[in-house]
Amino acid sequence: MDHHHAANAPGLDAYWMPFTANRQFKAAPRMLASAKGMHYTATDGRSVLDGTAGLWCVNAGHGRQAIASAVERQLTTLDFAPSFQMGHQAAFDFAERLAAIAPGGPEAGLDRVFFTGSGSESVDTALKIALAYQRAIGQGTRTKLIGRERGYHGVGFGGISVGGLVNNRRVFPLLPGVDHLRHTHDLERNAFSKGLPAHGADLADDLERLVALHGAETIAACIVEPVAGSTGVLLPPTGYLERLRAICDRHGILLIFDEVITGFGRLGTPFAADYFGVVPDLVTTAKGLTNGTLPMGAVFCKRAVHDALMHGPEAVIELFHGYTYSGHPVACAAGLATLDIYAAEGLLTRGADLAEDWAGAMHDLRGAQHVIDIRTIGLVAGIELAPRPGAPGARAYDVFVDCFERGLLVRVTGDIVALSPPLIVERDQIDTMASILGDAIARAA
Secondary structure, three states, X not given: OOOOOOOOOOOOXXXXXXXXXXXXXXXXXXXXXXXXXXXXXXXOOOEEEEOOHHHHOOXXXXXXXXXXXXXXXXXXXXXXXXXXXXXXXXXXXXXXXHHHOOOOOHHHOOOEEEEEOOHHHHHHHHHHHHHHHHHHOOOOOOOEEEEEOOOOOXXXXXXXXXXXXXXXHOOOXXXXXXXXXXXXXXXXXXXXXXXXXXXXXXXXXXXXXHHHHHOHHHEEEEEEOOOEOOOOOXXXXXXXXXXXXXXXXXXXXXXXXXXXXXXXXXXXXXXXXXXXXOOOOEEEEOHHHHOOXXXXXXXXXXXXXXXXXXXXXXXXXXXXXXXXXXXXXXHHHHHHHHHHHHHHOOHHHHHHHHHHHHHHHHHOOOOOOOEEEEEEEOOEEEEEEOOEOOEOOHHHHXXXXXXXXXXXXXXXXXXXXXXXXXXXXOHHHHHHHHHXXXXXXXXXX
């Protein structure tokens, strides 16, 4: 059967889709046509409630006119400017504005900003800055990087090396000198925790074991997601991140938080560093940085790390790294307009007001058939389903398709359903999401 096109629909063959089962998708495509506020409109005209903020990124909701206007103004004024040995005002303005709301507040000193084109680029940038820093302070033997099982840090070779999702790693050669902490997921002890799980802070001591194994003088940095997102919303156990910070301090290891998902209000605080009160040395961001409108990332860097590289002859490039699209003027314009909206509508902290309602609605799904865990923090939820015997992922995929057909977009990873709505979500929309999801889970039983 020719599934490719109705009489005048375009063919689907040319586009190789990312992180998608291409043949399955093209046999029964799910196509979005437009978006406004909390909703997408599918090509068949149906309204679809956005339960995932696009892909964890549309924090202020869709179709924000102020961002569109800023982008148009910038495109017609200065569409592109080189950022190597040249500057333009928007990049400096945006960096200043970001420094003012940087993770951990002013006393944390994370106020030096390196611009990238995506979360993956932010991760590779942070890892390279960490290596360059250790060398600059006379610790050039520190070349090892520590990630974590089930971690997701984008898809660059650096990101998949420190990442811990096997399917992203198995086909590709990886950076040498990388080791991993164990993940913190413990269904047996922590299932259906309200708030942070009680058990597992001691898993941070894996870093001490790796120090004992490799020698502290060989380890440059440790990177973790404060809340592991792509693997299915794994919350850090109480005290875990504090313990990791203390171990890094003890051994001269830089701590990198990957906040590509948790940054810009997702947890009800500007950043996860603020939520947990733990200050890393570097923070990777993207996604919510521009409300998802244009691809862009930013690495927040502790001033001490930045300044360690600002030595030697003034005419020499301090960090041989950067991208054609670092500080892209149009992306900066989108980012500045996004920050204005976040500030005007209090969106970086709005999640805190809704977190209890959100957790309540999600935890009400406990008792639905095959639901084996529910995890929420801020405006994020992970609902874990028991896999079908011999068909891992199939149950959650059916839930995903069912939800879409009934007007709700969710994310699935394995047999975990993840939700992360735009931060403009209203209480009745939270109830709608829980209701559609609950029905879909029942039908997938």
